[in-house]
Amino acid sequence: MSILGSQKLLLIVPHFKVFIRDQATLIRPYFSSMTVLMPIPFFSTLALKLPFVNRNFDFLKSAVESRNELTQGCRMVSPSFFTLPLTAVRKRNCYLAAKSCTKALSKNATTFNLIHAHFLENGFIGASLKSSYDKPLVVTAHGGDVYDLPFRDSWYNNLARYVLSESDKVITVSHFLAEKLSELGVSSKKLHVVPNGYDENLFKPLPSNAMRKKLGLPLNKRILLSVGDLVDVKGHTYLIDAMNIVLKKKNDVILVIIGSGPLKERLQKKVNKLGLNGKILLVGRKTHDEIPMWMNASDIFVLPSLGEGFPTVVPEAMACGKPVIATCVGGVPEAIVSSELGTLVAPKGPKVLSQAILEGLSRDWLQEKILDEAKRYSWNIIVKQIIAVYERVAE
Secondary structure, three states: OOOOOOOEEEEEOOOOOHHHHHHHHHHHHHOOEEEEEOOEEOOHHHHOOOHHHHHHOOHHHHHHHOOOOOOOOEEEEOOEEOOOOOHHHHHHHHHHHHHHHHHHHHHOOOOOOEEEEEOHHHHHHHHHHHHHHOOOEEEEEOOHHHHOHHHOOHHHHHHHHHHHHHOOEEEEOOHHHHHHHHHOOOOOOOEEEOOOOEOOOOOOOOOHHHHHHHHOOOOOOEEEEEEOOOOHHHOHHHHHHHHHHHHHHOOOEEEEEEOOOOOHHHHHHHHHHOOOEOOEEEEEOOOOOOHHHHHHHOOEEEEOOOOOOOOOHHHHHHHOOOOEEEEOOOOHHHHOOOOOOEEEEOOOOHHHHHHHHHHHHHOOOOHHHHHHHHHHHEHHHHHHHHHHHHHHHHO
């Protein structure tokens, strides 16, 4: 029996979708109660109807869309705070959000024994509540909040160092990020590497042809799949260039890109200019429940990112039995540990990426080997590692 059974968890999140929701669902039974604290700016729903906000503040969508996505037995508290959709003003958000969260918890008479904040900016809220309530704080750092945010300027660097110093334990999702956190002063005694996991009930092998028929994809083509927000760091422009090279040598291939974001129009114009309509399909955002169908319909998963923490889509693709061709960035090499699982290439290199794709299409991959490697990222295994961190804090 876990020592957490009589305790109450306060979870501070930027949204309650996908990996956060899945993790919370499996953590919930270990506690007597769980409160999810998700601060959202005033008028977010209305603001997202404005083209500028919709293009440049896509992060608001996840919060607004997941406001009612609760796991069983949880209570959602979503305090509002005033801000403006301007990059310069975003630096004030953590202070404003922390203030609104403190008021909301007091108003709702919310009690808790342990705080867990996801991402360093939310970690500031956690640090404020730790100071007010004298409760231990665990912070999970996921990716850009480690390798990008603290190095933008001195303000963000000081914010990150403050949050990390106030945390009792810091979880991060890859050893690559752990090294960055060490540079920011986090001791090895405080730091724990626990990757994000996947839902094994959702991501599993399914009949490829059946999935293709369901999605209206051709049965006589080799299909590449890439999933990610349409933003610069995901590297889709290099993948399109690589695909242009691939198609000059092998014309029975199509590329499907799932995702939405500010680069959608630019990427579609690039596809049009190269004359690759019908060969490269930008199919927009899909729900998390739909992604396994697309993965199982594909032959190879491709991740052309310029930077990553630990991309959950990699073990998700592997759990569907698919090899992964990816750039050697962030924590990606920690998942693709063998040439039997996929191929790693340098980022921003369309030529080497195209070569890896062509080689990958000519290979006979051992699906069982890929599936066996994916098992270590099942949420059922990963959550136990998170609980072990909680228990160390609660001792």
